[in-house]
Amino acid sequence: MFNYKITPLENGLENVQGFYCDAVNVGMRPDTEQGDVAFIRSEVPCNISAVFTSNTFQAAPIRHYQRYGKDFQTDFVLINAKNANAMTGEKGIEDIDTIISTLHQKLSVTNPVMSSTGVIGYRLPIDKICSAFDILDFSAKNSHKAARAIMTTDSFKKELAYCVELSDGSHFNIAAICKGAGMINPAMATMLCFIATDADIPKSDMDTLLHAGTEQSFNRISVDGDTSTNDTAMLLANGQSTAYNKEAFSAVLNQLMFELAMMILKDGEGANKLVAFEVKGAKNEEEARKASSALSNSLLVKTALFGEDPNWGRIASTIGASGVACDDTRLTIHYDDLLIYSDTFRELDKEREEQAYHIMKQEQFTVTCDLGMGEGAYTSYGCDLSYEYVKINAEYRT
Structure with a gap:
């Protein structure tokens, strides 16, 4: 049995070495105090693993992600609220390419991916989303703002972070932001979850452990029996801590994902039980x-x-x-x-x-x-x- 200690941390994604996050309001959400465009950025390219909805009508961001091919790396995730970019056809994917092309003009990024949540059937407001690139601080660490910006009908933000200390004295951190309150019957895995870690985890372990964690958490909850077109859980790992142990990482990932899943149920659009x-x-x-x-x-x-x-x-x-x-x-x-x-x-x-x-x-x-x-x-x-x-x-x- 490998010895390790798991300690909860405050301030979510801000704890993970080499990651940055923030959000701004560009007018898609009427409450200007709450963001509607958020980002998660790593200072080095990350391995990424993801599980997506089994809904046949997968949204454009998922289809765009899948075009990158197997085992690609990224250093940037862009997330918008209020518009799911779902059932928008090939034009919805082209809109993501346009947004990413504009992002490239503002910042050096590697294979950026996008995720969206909101109303189905409308194309993205490209100009509004791209305007965020002029006001976002890409060196900021503001997990609270990012967690609030991805909310839709959520009544509270969902973020967690843990430090895992290994028996050899090394440690790694793992954190996540998540949204979901209604249209919840994940079948992968409306819900979005973004997990970041500085653990030096092999890509093969990422895929295995994320799928296993999903089966023990998001795939076991139901608010209303409806499966979204956008359900996504992503795990990004930049390896900057140089620390890793599979048993410890599996335990903390399962704990983190299960707690987030229970938060979604507790927030189930008027739920009391x-x-x-x-x-x-x-x-x-x-x-x-x-x-x-x-x-x-x-x-x-x-x-x-x-x-x-x-x-x-x-x-x-x-x-x-x-x-x-x-x-x-x-x-x-x-x-x-x-x-x-x-x-x-x-x-x-x-x-x-x-x-x-x-x-x-x-x-x-x-x-x-x-x-x-x-x-x-x-x-x-x-x-x-x-x-x-x-x-x-x-x-x-x-």
Whole structure:
């Protein structure tokens, strides 16, 4: 067992050696105190790994990224809010080329990439975005501004940073900014996540560990069951600390990504509750995943959570409709440690219903379903669906 120590740090991306970040407002967002164009820059070219949405209609920034080819390096990420540059066809990609061409005139950059979030179906306001290059301070370190600038319906910024001290006395830092509150059902992995590290991590490890971390975090959450056209998680590594250990890096990356995923759920456009849906005793892990994901996506389950209604019938019916092998005589359902359904206790008596009601008033709790069919297990994470969610999304463009 390799010894290492993980310590949380304040100020996000600012902690990572050789990285810079900032944001400005160019008029796409009416609140001039909040930026709408942000950047992350490394003083040396970085290895980059990314996972993207599985939505067939991937946005132009993703398609532009994919044209660079395998194992390219970059030193610059440009991010804009208010416009997703999705469903804009080849013109959307050409607009990115135009923006990057203008950037090259202002700053020496290597294979810059772009990421966008906002409304689907509109081309980027090129002149506004390019105007940012005249006012951005490319030597600034302002993680807070960058984290706020990439928000859409988010109610709070999401950023984390950690220092990892290795047993030989060396250390590396890793940090991230992230956005996401609605249109959240990552399938890779609307959500964006940008992770920067000065660890000297091999590119092959970056790909492996980012995909593994995504499966344990962003791919297990659902706010509303909708998968965006823009979902992106990027990992950039410039190696400037010269320190690295795979076991330690994997542990801190998993921790960082899971915490960010839980932040997204807590910010789920009016959400009041974060709920873990643990399915065990399934025929296999894939069946457990299907049942667990069905629970985290179910609108009826989500509205029951919002109403704090301990109606186990919605849990059971969702499992039964998920297509997995199940049997009502073997099924058990618990809210935290409270048994609310089994073959013996099919009717929720007044005492247990009152106990369940108190559990559901908590901000966080676990729904555990044992199918009694095998050894498969999987946990997804979801939130309730409130009146505020409907209001936010009904008025999204206004």
